[in-house]
Amino acid sequence: MSISQSDLSNPHYGYDFVVATTQESINATMDEYMSTIDSPEVSICYIMDPNGNPKQIDYQTLIKQANGTDPFSVPNKSDPSSTELQNLAKAFFYYGFKAKIGLPNGYAPLSPGGPSLPNIVTLGANTATVSYNLLSSEFTVVEAQYGPRGIIGWLNESQPAGKAWVFSSKVDLRLGATSEYSKLPPSVQAKIKNIGGNAFSVQQLLFDLDNAALESIPTISGVEAGTPLYTALESSFIGAYFSKLKESGEPVLSYSITQSTTPSSTLVLTDLNMEVQPVVGSNGLPVSSPTLEQQKITTLCYLCAANNKPLPAASPFTWNWIEESDALKYNGALAIKRDTFSHYIKNELITYIRENCYKVYVKVWMDGLKCKYKGELTGGQNPNITFPSAGEETLKISYSSSDHDQAGLDGDMGKMKVDTSYTVSVTFSSNTIVIEQHLVLYLYIRSLQSSKSGNVFDKKITDTYSLEVGQNGELTANKTTKKVDHSVKLKANWFINLFTGLNDLLKNFEDYEKTFGSSSLKSIPITFAQDFFFPGGKTFSFQDIEFSKNQDLVSHINYVEPS
Structure with missing residues (x-):
């Protein structure tokens, strides 16, 4: 049950495209990103109001009110009678912390031989309860303990190397109308549901995970519960600070990203959700007790709508985007719905196709004792277009026109009929697109009692495009073309021609057919494929390309180095 089973046209889905990345690759790429991240140091301080409740105060304002004393510079367990603590007592300092998002010191691989970092993200089985571990490259907490006459105790502790203070939350990553996301201000929603150039990046995912409004109240690990340090972290970080951010929907520790410009992509992302x-097993249902390796290839799926089409509701997939055997080679997969890609091809080819859709006009009349004939073909007509929902044929285009006229009694002096038909068939299979065109021009012409008929133009062109994909998501193709000509040349024998002049009429029409044939039915230019760019080209490199058994266009992807 791999991406070869991708079936986004199934009524349960309907997304224009899906990007899926594994838990293992998300964590590895996020670790790499956070090892070089230059996030701001956040310093948050609280004083005690007249009722004994914490009240946030600007860090520099506090230092000024405390006669220049910086609470973070006062050593742990300092003497309450020291000048520094007396200054802080006069400013009613309560507690505070300073921290910086990043990888904590003392862990592998930054510190060889150190313990392994905990996963930043554990996807689990529910989009509403994704596990997120907030990690900090530095974290210091300070707290004053007050007695009847002022400060009687002082705590100042920092996160030790190799023993990180981890704040764990459950995050609701659903971006629909019934989730926590829907309760946020529109400006905050727009930052979380980023449809710009880095929509699928780990930087954006970290921003989404780090939003307090989407998180449950964190629990602390790495600190013994019930200790003064644990109490201080609960009071300063989880209590006063986190609760305030949760109300406003702000990111924890002021994490932010710069929205990049959208890279070249043929499908313009206009809406998305996560799942x-x-x-899943061979029955298409989630494995009840997944192994550790299976948990690693659990995927976070971005469900995407393009070009302002509505986004269907999230629905579980019945296939795996990555199999265990591919986990070491690929970080995930991207799939484009067959109908979406077929519409792209139609839009690319429609101008050329209309040129081969000819409306017929025929006129036959007597000019004295002579019968005259006229036939006109006008291109640029609108064909019938259908998108088959199953099978390798994904696009069918057809047009036909017919006209006839006669002169004399029941056409005994002359008669003419002209039919045109043009069909285009597009099929997807393996890594190829096959476009077959068939244009037919049928002529029946009669002069007195003699007549000739046949397909004076009957040509078929089959173009086969073998697809490849570049590292940045650009589609490339190699083309082979096969041409078949079943056109017939109509000619009357000399005796009939002697009395009817039929060959002269046929020659006139043959000359017209040559002009018609030279201006119509050409091989489809390869540029229609080479103009296509996959979404996500700034975030991923594309490893291969093929059509699934249901004709979705699919590719395995790997994260590029985050920056």
């Missing part, structure tokens, strides 16, 4: 996809 966690656990590993």
Whole structure:
């Protein structure tokens, strides 16, 4: 049950395209990103109001009110009678912390031989309860303990190397109308549901995970519960600070990203949602007790709508985007719905196709004792277009026209009929697109009692495009062309021609047919394929390309180095 089963046209889905990345690759790429991240140091301080409740105060304002004393510079367990603590007592300092998002010191691989970092993200089986571990490259907490006459105790502790203070939350990553996301101000929603150039990046995902409004109240690990340090972290970080951010929907520790310009992409992302996809078995249902390796290939799926089309509701997939055997080679997969890609091809070819859709006009009349004939073909007509919902044929285009006229009694002096038909068939299979065109021009012409008929133009062109994809998501193709000509040349024998002049009429029409044939039915230019760019080209490199068994266009992807 791999991406070869991708079936986004199934009524349960309907997304224009899906980007899916594994838990393992998300964590590895996020670790890499956070090892070089230059996030701001956040310093948050609180004083005690007249009722004994914490009240946030600007860090520099506090230092000024405390006669220049910086609470973070006062050593742990300092003497309450020291000048520094007396200054802080006069400013009613309560507690505070300073921290910076990043990888904590003392862990592998930054510190060889150190313990392994905990996963930043554990997807689990529910999009509403994704596990997120907030990690900090530095974290210091300070707290004053007050007695009847002022400060009687002082705590100042920092996160030790190799023993990180981890704040764990459950995050609701659903971006629909019934989730926590829907309760946020529109400006905050727009930052979380980023449809710009880095919509699928780990930087954006970290921003979404780090939003307090989407998180449950964190629990602390790495600090013994019930200790003064644990109490201080609960009071300063989880209590006063986190609760305030949760109300406003702000990111924790002021994490932010710069929205990049949208890279070249043929499909313009206009809406998205997220969905966690656990590993499924051969029955298409989630594995009840997944192994550790299966948990690693659980995927976070971005469900995407393009070009302002409505986004269907999230629905679990019945196939795996990555199999265990591919986990070491690929970070995920991207799939484009067959109908979406077929519409792209139609839009690319429609101008050329209309040129081969000819409306017929025929006129036959007597000019004295002579019968005259006239036939006109006008291109640029609108064909019938259908998109088959199943099978390798994904696009069918057809046009036909017919006209006839006669002169004399029941056409005994002359008669003419002209039919045109043009069909285009597009099929997807393996890594190829096959476009078959067939243009037919049928002529029946009669002079007195003699007549001739046949397909004076009957040509078929089959173009086969073998697809490849560049590292940045650009589609490339190699083309082979096969041409078949079943046109017939109509000619009367000399005796009939002697009395009817039929060959002269046929020659006139043959000359017209040559002009018609030279201006119509050409091989489809390869540029229609080479103009296509996959979404996500700034975030991923594309490893291969093929059509699934249901004709979705699919590719395995890997994260590029985050920056």
